[in-house]
Amino acid sequence: EKSxxxxxxxxxxxxxxxxxxxAETLDDLEDALISSDxxxxxxxxxxxxxxxxxxxxxxxxxxxxxxxxxxxIADLLKENRPEQPAEFDADFQHKPHVVMVVGVNGVGxxxxxxxxxxxYKNAGKLVVLGAADTFRAAAVDQLxxxxxxxxxxxxxxxxxxxxxxxxxxxxAAAKSRGADVALVDTAGRLHNxxxxxxxxxxIKRVMGKVTDGAPHEILLVLDAxxxxxxxxxxxxxxxxxxxxxxVLTKLDGTAKGGIVIGISNELSVPVxxxxxxxxxxxxxxxxxxxxxxxxxxxxx
Amino acid sequence: xxxxxxxKIESAVQTLKGQSRITDVNIAETVRxxxxxxxxxxxxxxxxxxxxxxIKEKVMGSGVLTSVNPGQxxxxxxYDEMVQILGETRSDIAVANTPxxxxxxxxxxxxxxxxxxxxxxxxxxxxxxxxxxxxxxxVYRPAxxxxxxxxxxxxxxxxxxxxxxxxxxxxxxxxxxAKSLALDTVIIDTAGxxxxxxxxxxxxxxxxxxxxxxxxxxxxxxxxxxDAVNTAKAFNETIxxxxxxxxxxxxDTRGGAALSIRSVVEKPIKFMSTGEKLDALSPFYPDRLAQxxxxxxxxxxxxxxx
Ligand SMILES: Nc1nc2c(ncn2[C@@H]2O[C@H](COP(=O)(O)OP(=O)(O)OP(=O)(O)O)[C@@H](O)[C@H]2O)c(=O)[nH]1
Ligand SMILES: Nc1nc2c(ncn2[C@@H]2O[C@H](COP(=O)(O)OP(=O)(O)OP(=O)(O)O)[C@@H](O)[C@H]2O)c(=O)[nH]1
Ligand SMILES: [Mg+2]
Ligand SMILES: [Mg+2]
Numbered sequence: 001e002k003s004x005x006x007x008x009x010x011x012x013x014x015x016x017x018x019x020x021x022x023a024e025t026l027d028d029l030e031d032a033l034i035s036s037d038x039x040x041x042x043x044x045x046x047x048x049x050x051x052x053x054x055x056x057x058x059x060x061x062x063x064x065x066x067x068x069x070x071x072x073i074a075d076l077l078k079e080n081r082p083e084q085p086a087e088f089d090a091d092f093q094h095k096p097h098v099v100m101v102v103g104v105n106g107v108g109x110x111x112x113x114x115x116x117x118x119x120y121k122n123a124g125k126l127v128v129l130g131a132a133d134t135f136r137a138a139a140v141d142q143l144x145x146x147x148x149x150x151x152x153x154x155x156x157x158x159x160x161x162x163x164x165x166x167x168x169x170x171x172a173a174a175k176s177r178g179a180d181v182a183l184v185d186t187a188g189r190l191h192n193x194x195x196x197x198x199x200x201x202x203i204k205r206v207m208g209k210v211t212d213g214a215p216h217e218i219l220l221v222l223d224a225x226x227x228x229x230x231x232x233x234x235x236x237x238x239x240x241x242x243x244x245x246x247v248l249t250k251l252d253g254t255a256k257g258g259i260v261i262g263i264s265n266e267l268s269v270p271v272x273x274x275x276x277x278x279x280x281x282x283x284x285x286x287x288x289x290x291x292x293x294x295x296x297x298x299x300x
Numbered sequence: 301x302x303x304x305x306x307x308k309i310e311s312a313v314q315t316l317k318g319q320s321r322i323t324d325v326n327i328a329e330t331v332r333x334x335x336x337x338x339x340x341x342x343x344x345x346x347x348x349x350x351x352x353x354x355i356k357e358k359v360m361g362s363g364v365l366t367s368v369n370p371g372q373x374x375x376x377x378x379y380d381e382m383v384q385i386l387g388e389t390r391s392d393i394a395v396a397n398t399p400x401x402x403x404x405x406x407x408x409x410x411x412x413x414x415x416x417x418x419x420x421x422x423x424x425x426x427x428x429x430x431x432x433x434x435x436x437x438x439v440y441r442p443a444x445x446x447x448x449x450x451x452x453x454x455x456x457x458x459x460x461x462x463x464x465x466x467x468x469x470x471x472x473x474x475x476x477x478a479k480s481l482a483l484d485t486v487i488i489d490t491a492g493x494x495x496x497x498x499x500x501x502x503x504x505x506x507x508x509x510x511x512x513x514x515x516x517x518x519x520x521x522x523x524x525x526x527d528a529v530n531t532a533k534a535f536n537e538t539i540x541x542x543x544x545x546x547x548x549x550x551x552d553t554r555g556g557a558a559l560s561i562r563s564v565v566e567k568p569i570k571f572m573s574t575g576e577k578l579d580a581l582s583p584f585y586p587d588r589l590a591q592x593x594x595x596x597x598x599x600x601x602x603x604x605x606x
Contacts, residue, residue: 040340108410190550226523256527
């Protein structure tokens with residue numbers, strides 16, 4: 001890990017007084033990006049962009065190169081859509097603002113919902129949770145406990161109920177109670193399982209029958225320790241339910257979650273939140289600069 | 301998304317035809333293709349580097365170029381090397397001389413420990429005629445105990461749990477319980493933990509110390525990327541596990557993490573989990589995983605020809 005610490009500095013030094021970046025530095029950069037799960041394709045793209053910038057801007061300083069590197073990577077990470085702000089006290093166009101949370105097994109969907117509920121509630125919003133994971137053993141119990149922790153009500157029909165019916169009920173309940181936000185949990189499913197993905201499409205569609213445009217946000221949860229398969233996940237989920245934002249969880253370990261760079265860029269979807277632990281307060285609004293810095297081992 | 305690596309090797313080697321021997325220079329392109337395939341499959345960067353270096357050495361002196369099918373020969377060398385690193389097929393679990401056999405399950409959050417604990421209990425019960433008890437030593441995750449109980453009910457296996465948040469005590473008392481009920485196996489499901497969380501890593505070490513497991517299994521999500529080596533190393537240093545379980549193999553991940561883990565901690569991969577249902581468990585097949593990592597659908601017939 002130590003070798004990565006000084007990478008930005010090293011990169012800066014290597015171009016002083018030149019108009020190209022030397023091969024060794026580019027190799028180091030490549031290694032750092034690959035080790036962070038950025039992936040070969042996106043890594044090549046980033047390196048090409050750096051080379052092009054350096055050739056164009058010529059004889060830039062060390063600090064400038066570091067800045068360029070940060071900019072070029074941050075550039076690939078898309079901005080939030082205006083109607084889907086990440087701030088918890090923001091006003092929404094719809095009431096209730098319906099958020100559906102999707103992803104493969106065990107990435108942190110239910111936990112993220114608990115954390116989101118807490119943050120929305122602290123920001124003064126009226127929140128309702130929907131237990132549309134009726135499949136995983138004790139999934140409803142798990143969400144119920146999160147609802148209690150956050151102090152928000154949950155709509156559920158028990159285990160093995162029809163998940164689309166629960167989703168429908170949740171939005172209907174949120175509407176009739178005048179809730180601001182409805183957060184709908186779904187069962188983890190691998191993106192290559194056709195029938196489960198179709199089920200997800202159905203859960204989504206049924207919510208639109210209760211209130212216009214629902215769900216207004218579809219968050220895809222990705223585990224930071226996941227490698228290149230996250231790209232396949234993102235593509236498949238986007239195809240079926242039109243993902244509007246990403247949540248990157250488990251960044252409290254040593255995994256960097258670099259795969260989100262390529263995903264955000266290719267699918268034009270912003271990273272909205274990061275998960276940094278198992279406690280209710282362990283969710284943060286995504287910060288591009290901090291993320292890019294962490295990629296190179298510096299946390300400031 | 302991935303092109304078949306064997307056809308890439310084939311065409312790269314075609315360009316070498318007519319050369320009488322392999323040199324550092326003319327082999328570079330092929331080696332780069334292999335390295336890239338490994339990285340795309342989530343094999344750790346350092347492991348991929350070492351792997352391709354080994355391949356290079358093996359190929360250099362092998363007379364591949366002058367053989368009848370140089371591309372196939374080359375592919376076979378890559379494939380064989382990988383199968384060898386991945387180890388043999390096995391699903392053996394230690395058995396205690398004096399029962400009960402104690403099995404400890406550990407790993408990162410969400411990797412599939414609880415589901416695997418249920419699967420292993422079912423497997424030992426139905427395949428090996430054993431009488432297991434599950435110990436609910438995850439006292440933190442909301443509804444973890446209920447989750448384990450639900451799975452255990454499905455397969456008719458008892459669960460030991462207590463109100464107190466004391467996982468060491470749960471583990472110890474589950475073993476006593478097994479003795480008094482004459483049950484021959486205790487499977488301890490533990491909480492997910494980050495390898496950098498010192499307190500939680502100490503806790504799992506304490507559990508190990510308290511019950512002296514005969515078998516410790518490290519559960520890893522097959523979709524894990526570059527970080528797999530860091531986590532496997534850290535868990536191995538703390539609990540010196542006996543084997544690895546690869547979960548979520550029913551997905552479309554290449555599963556290169558397995559190669560990384562095998563190379564870094566030399567512990568066998570014992571099981572693959574291939575679904576959410578309790579019967580979705582199989583022994584580990586190194587040849588199938590090697591084909592998957594390399595994206596070689598038809599490598600078996602290819603290798604047979606070579
Ligand atoms: N360290 C850490 N653990 C997390 C984070 N987010 C979730 N977890 C843990 O990851 C595990 C799985 O979380 P869940 O919320 O149950 O995941 P899920 O996606 O709902 O899982 P399924 O419903 O089974 O598909 C739990 O042990 C959580 O405590 C995080 O940001 N950091
Ligand atoms: N598709 C698939 N899903 C699996 C497999 N193994 C486990 N899962 C799912 O992955 C999710 C997490 O599994 P758990 O068994 O709860 O994982 P865990 O390691 O006990 O999680 P924590 O206790 O929170 O750390 C659940 O949704 C399981 O159903 C598998 O082999 N294939
Ligand atoms: Mg869940
Ligand atoms: Mg568990």
